Amino acid sequence: MKTAFIFLGIRINIASRARRRWLVALIFTAFAAMDLTWFWLDGKSFVGWLLIAALIALARFIGGRTYEGGLLPSYEGGDERERIRRYYASYLAYNYVDLAFLPAILAFFILHGPDIKYASPALHLLLERLPWGLLIAAVILFYTLPQAIVLCTEPDMEPDVKEAQ
């Protein structure tokens, strides 16, 4: 793993694990905020669709889905330790990512059942959006979790010799 990456022209140093954990927390907070914004918007409006598309594209861009894609740069030579750590992170993430989809699937079954009577139309509207909000969150986790695990578990790195020169 490299000690820095470039995001929107800004060089972000990720040598320190504490810094990487803050970064992961910040990114997931931003994703959660976007998901919640969609939740309170009219999900079927143009802005709603645009927000979903932006959210998923951003998650795909940052996380990459595969163990070596996304924003987190890997060592070009194919370092064996890094490969093992990324494989393990993918294994861990995809072992549990189904748990993120389960609430969405359950919510679809329960809230879209034929016999549900809602106390108010507003509550009905909110509960109708709940499965979609959960589904978006699950897709974001699917794209980003492996790299988040790598970022959070990799110990502090030494300064990059080549970049320091």
Add this chain to the structure above:
Amino acid sequence: MNPSVPSEPGESGLYNRIAVLRAERGISRQDLADAMDVNYQTIGFLERGDYSPSLKLALSLAEYFSLPVEAIFSRKPFQPLSQQVYGTKPSDPEKQS
């Protein structure tokens, strides 16, 4: 404590002499990493005993240093070189002060 000879094996459970051999030959971590085609961070993790190398990497290191694998990696702590060559025991730092 001599930083080049870890007293604890780290996460890997392996002791190694990579730092000593590297210092002896005046090779930087980056040089060794380039020769092994790994990231220089990996050499640091190896030296600290935090990473157990693949058989291929261990054999490549042995070949690079022209030594048998067991001279570089061990499951038991290595004896300090002074002790091994001259039979002297490391002095107690508390007695010296």
